[in-house]
Amino acid sequence: MELNVANVFSEDLLQKGCKLYYGSTETLKKLGDFENYIYEVKVEGESRILRFVHSSHRSHELIEAEVEWVEYLYKNGASVYRHFVSANGCLIEPLEAADGTVFYVSSFEKLPGRQIAWKEVEKNLKIAYSWGKSLGLLNRLSKTYNNVKCFRPQWDEEELFDIEQYKPDITKHILNYRDEILLQISTLPKNSDTYGLIHSDLHHGNFLYDQGRIHIFDFDDSAYHWFASDIAMPLYYIVMQRDFTTKETRQEFIHAFITSFLEGYSTENILPEKLAESIPLFLKLRDVVLLSVLYKKFDFEKLDDHDRLFFNTVKDRVDRKETIVTFDKEVIKNIR
Template sequence: MIDEKLLSLGASRYGMQKSDLKLVGGFSDNVFECDNGRDSFILKFYLSSTYEKSAIELELDWILYLHQSGMKVTAPIASSHGNLLEVVEMSNKEQCWIIAFEKAKGKFVNVSDKRDWNTNTFYLWGKTLGKIHSLSKQFEPKTYKRSWNSESLFLEENDVSEEIKCKWNKYINELEKLPKDENSYGMIHHDLHHKNFYLYEQDIILFDFGDFVYHWFVYDIAIVLYHALQTVSDDNVREREDFAIVFLRSFLNGYTRENRLDPQWLLKIPFLLTFRQIYSYMYFSKYLSEEQRNNGKTREILNNMKAKIESDISFIDLQIDRIVEDYSC
């Protein structure tokens, strides 16, 4: 939680008052909407105890590159001092880095409304991700490359069961064996689920790039499918399988309009869906606060994930060969 004094200091750097701020989200409750009746934008606070300055600078470079290349993203906004990245020195010697972005136009996808949640949206979604991957091939970071296994989740000991640690390490070892080239590996979004973009005038507006990383492009596709499938109950096995086929066909039809991926990579999607489930469980186990973990619904979700991972239950029985055949044509 960001303290009141820091909120006031941060708001003042952008010509706002603390009373103009409203918490809108972020994993660490660090994302605020600023609105004083004249101007409206998004403000993000990053504490140095949790975030690295170089990663935030890389995020800004990446977003500016995408924006200048024609992607529909919310562009960074300079502070009153003309800075895209503001630094606040705190009393405990910690620093806080603050960045601002345009407020996205449009609205969230309503997964319960077929006017939103349909094959046209899935197509646009795929087209958007395909363009990100295509542009990724020309992107040269000014600072460093944030590799897929460089975050603390991969480097530090994690408080999970030995069974899950074993499976986690097994999947990491398999990933490390995968080949890398400019057509299969590069900067990916890493979290393009339906709560990280708006629909606006038959287009998709992106507004959250904080999880970007260098990874295999096909993993980005698997991540999208993983979260899209969470809109269908686990109890409806047949419905989930049918939805996965419909979703991927439309999504990949859009994706191929912007980027071409060797069809053989798609065969890795079932493997990567399970990896994403393990990754998500590891991430939540490490970073959720005690209060968040004690929430009844959250605890139930984590227990279900744990049971499935330990029992080797596939995230979904996906007939990926059917998709690869269509994609190859």
């Protein structure tokens, strides 16, 4: 969490937010603080999630649009969470911090299951199939979603594209590379079968696996984007996680994962047009965006060995204009 946000997130705010959603304050358990403050809390013995989003990260309107989107998915059969109303009957509660900024508080269901790692996916490709199937359902439901009250951002409104604001002396080479990628993406077909409201970050850390089912959370990055981008993200992060442990039989794993994932996806939604050509573009874009995130979040004077390796791996790939994954495009054609 950025220092300016951490400095104004107080125990008093935490307690107030907890009580607004009927939580038992002594049961609060911190789960995360990378982009937002996430807590688990008990309400009459039931575990729920409590989230605090700072106004510098998301506006009330963007959070409202996220809540509406997730509620739509929940009501239409997707394995996502339902939201709870506060003591004031609200889905989102604003709490003012000492400096006049605001934390927006919401509460939602704690989903069943556990997080998985690449080794489990490699041993059990049914997980990749279910993962793809769940994403396919989200993308299909996006085609019939039409909320005229509030909107999530369009793909090109992503502030992390402006890497210069986090690294003012970033090289011209990287800026040109970013611009090349954005230009190529802007020419992709944009219609109801290729483009819509997507999750944007469905890596293996943003779902729980339970009895063969994928339960999805963290819609904080949801935006209007190409469905191919949603498909690229799981591939990007599962391969990255595996690479930190081993690169043996790497291509075999990539082939098996893509095949199973897309087979599952295609049971719920048609594969987007020009998918084989667009996945590499979105993998490259994720590298640029992730590099921007790391410049924004990391204190480079205090990096441990893992974080330094993480940063150097992403930075080197961007410098070389390489893609994290290469794959046989015939895999996609065969699934079609």
